[in-house]
Amino acid sequence: MTALGIIGWPLERTLSPKLHEYLFKITNIHGRYEKLPIEKVNALALKDLMRRHIGLNVTIPHKQSVYEELKDISHFSKAVEATKAVNTIVQFDNEISLHNTDYKGFLAEMSRLNYKLINKTILILGDGGSSKSIQYALQELNTKEVHIVSRTPKNQQIDYGDLESVSDKINMIINTTPLGMPPYENNSPIEADIKFSNLEIVLDIGYNTKESKFMKQYEDIDLVNGLGMLIAQGIESFNLWTKSKLSFLDLYEEIREILEEEMHD
Numbered sequence: 301m302t303a304l305g306i307i308g309w310p311l312e313r314t315l316s317p318k319l320h321e322y323l324f325k326i327t328n329i330h331g332r333y334e335k336l337p338i339e340k341v342n343a344l345a346l347k348d349l350m351r352r353h354i355g356l357n358v359t360i361p362h363k364q365s366v367y368e369e370l371k372d373i374s375h376f377s378k379a380v381e382a383t384k385a386v387n388t389i390v391q392f393d394n395e396i397s398l399h400n401t402d403y404k405g406f407l408a409e410m411s412r413l414n415y416k417l418i419n420k421t422i423l424i425l426g427d428g429g430s431s432k433s434i435q436y437a438l439q440e441l442n443t444k445e446v447h448i449v450s451r452t453p454k455n456q457q458i459d460y461g462d463l464e465s466v467s468d469k470i471n472m473i474i475n476t477t478p479l480g481m482p483p484y485e486n487n488s489p490i491e492a493d494i495k496f497s498n499l500e501i502v503l504d505i506g507y508n509t510k511e512s513k514f515m516k517q518y519e520d521i522d523l524v525n526g527l528g529m530l531i532a533q534g535i536e537s538f539n540l541w542t543k544s545k546l547s548f549l550d551l552y553e554e555i556r557e558i559l560e561e562e563m564h565d
Contacts, residue, residue: 301332304354307356308358319530320538338362343370370396374396375397377397383429385430399537402433406532422445423473425475430505431474445469488512488513504523
């Protein structure tokens with residue numbers, strides 16, 4: 301049996317098991333995909349999990365800490381080296397490799413949406429593992445400017461209190477913070493009185509966010525939740541674990557319907 305799982309904290313509402321259950325079905329692979337809630341990670345616990353699973357997904361808040369715990373005993377991709385963030389662990393022949401399929405998920409979703417980021421100015425809320433993955437992806441898309449907002453800004457990042465200094469230039473907002481995702485639907489990372497006069501699209505990487513306070517602030521703008529990114533990165537991970545060649549664009553609609561039904565049950 302192909303044993304897979306996802307580690308994170310908390311994991312009550314993750315859709316990843318449902319997604320991979322379907323991928324097992326269409327590939328005729330006998331496998332299981334488990335939720336593995338872990339509040340804190342360390343190398344010993346991760347190695348123990350890898351004795352029982354050939355692959356793991358990593359979600360909030362462990363993407364960067366998994367890299368730190370495993371970097372000295374693993375191979376890792378160029379994306380992981382650049383972002384210091386891991387969302388996929390693979391084990392073959394007792395060798396562990398670390399991957400970042402989040403950035404590919406973002407690129408795939410932008411392609412599906414046919415939203416061209418060339419010469420656009422992007423605002424990314426948050427600077428965790430998912431944010432760094434998107435920043436890495438944006439390097440391929442010829443954007444004009446990328447502004448990172450953080451509660452603890454460093455280098456060229458800006459504070460939430462300084463958003464009005466760039467608000468008139470922003471064409472796309474990407475929310476990578478937990479605010480807007482369950483159980484924080486009634487919290488928004490941005491004050492409602494900050495206006496973005498050239499805003500075209502808002503992406504919240506949470507996938508159950510349409511009714512969140514954050515998304516409601518931009519109801520007259522194109523709104524996209526993170527379901528497409530979830531499906532795309534999940535397919536990329538599944539292909540790594542099983543050596544399959546599944547296509548995101550071919551499978552998106554049917555998987556979206558399955559996951560949306562799960563969300564509303």
